[in-house]
Amino acid sequence: MTEPVLVLAGLQKTFGALKVTDGVSLSVAPGELHALIGPNGAGKTTLVHQISGMLRPDTGSISFRGRDITALPPEKRARAGLARTFQITSTIPSLSVLENVALGVQARAAHPLALFRNAAHDESLNGPARAAIEAVGLADRAHVLAGSLSHGEKRALEIAMALTLEPAAILLDEPLAGVGREEGERLIALLRSLKGRYAMLLVEHDMEAVFALADTVSVLVYGRVIASGNPATVRADPAVREAYLGEEG
């Protein structure tokens, strides 16, 4: 078996008396699409925050590409190739789509913060940015400000930004949430096109999408992983049906 890209071992996180992450261990292999499902408030976003470095776990460790990243700040994790999107879309509203994506290219360029080098017309940034924009289907929106995009387009933009980091793993926090049917289908197609190329941890409520896309499904309830395995096994798991899927009929 190949070495996993991302390994979480015994993560714990409490907010006051609330245990939001309760001994979570899981791993994602290269090219694997690992879905994380669970009811509202189960602690999925909190877990993604810990993996991306926005929150520190109380105990436990996170290793990425064989390296312990538990103590690294978010920017170092990003530079190591760990990209993420947000449940509440997170772009730079007053920058154009092209500029948003070029910012990601810039982060990996030789001089990411050059003081006197014009950014807007820099082909070494815009070239790869155009390719990523094309890959997510936003080519005709390249010069639109991110703030004026539709919800689904913003989701796609976030994915394009993640792709420019040349990531080894992408964390996707509910990329389909709040998106209409048509745009949702386009996003699912996009995720499918990325499948196999990147390790992905996909948090998602859309069960249809999850079972169509995922190689592995883990179920988080009250901060605990109550089941983990291939989609068919998890779907059949009685504990899962009771705790989670049952709610949806």
Added chain:
Amino acid sequence: MSSADAAAAIPAPTRRRPVIAIILFALLALLPVAVSLGLPPHWLTLLTRAMIFAIAALSLDLILGVGGLVSFGHAAFVGIGAYATGIMITEGQTETLLILPVVVLLCALFGAVTGAVSLRTRGVTFIMITLAFGQMVYFLAQALSAYGGDDGLTLYERSTLLGFEPFKNRTGFYYVVLGVLIACYGLISVIVASRFGRALRAARENATRVAVTGFRVKGIQLLAYVISGMIAGLSGFLLANHTDFVSPAFMSWPRSGELIFMVVLGGVGSLHGAIIGAIAFLLTEDVLSGLTEHWKVIFGPMIVLFVLFTHGGLVGLLRKLGLGRHD
């Protein structure tokens, strides 16, 4: 359509020309001509002073307008620049090429230390802590009894440059300040348009996104803070030479507030707005103070009304009228 075709179909970003700034600098360059044709020479002094404050406001716009960091202690940098200049001149050192490095280094050092501390905080706390650092320098200057203390320090000489006296003649001084203003505008414009500038702008809107994209946001903001402080120090150097006097009042918190207001007046983040704001502020102050000694009673409410009723300041106003760049 192949992916290369589609990518090629994405047009290049349009280039924008800083039209307003160019017109502004052209008008400023013509002012001495107007004076030679009969405009009262008082205008030269007033506009020299306004341009010196414009340099400080411009530097503030880099962190406030572009970076989103509301520093309420920016006058400290102007004061440090002015005091370093005043003290060196008092000690017999008038050479600009020696004074300027000291001014810039002191401001960079002060910016690095106070910035590193202030940037640990955000929002109102950031405002308060920068204000506190500003007041610290203010009280320090008051305690400098060897250099005038509370009363300030009168200068009997102006800076020289390799034997020349660029600050002696009124028109010459005016053009030197205009030149420095244009250079600072150019420098800050280049920085804003750079990779660094893009990251700084992005961090103002969404620091988290910038961090998870791989940038150390605090480091970016600190560098902007230091650069901004160094440029403000330069305006302090010019101010000391222009008024032949330095005083603790140069760096008191109302001064910092005025600088913020100039930036807001002209429209934050546009750079030329800071220049327009500074000039508008000093002209209004001049006109009102000529009318009545209680001019502040009129000026205060005017400021409040202006902020309340014009979004984006003077530049926002121009934009609404269809002028200026839309970005």
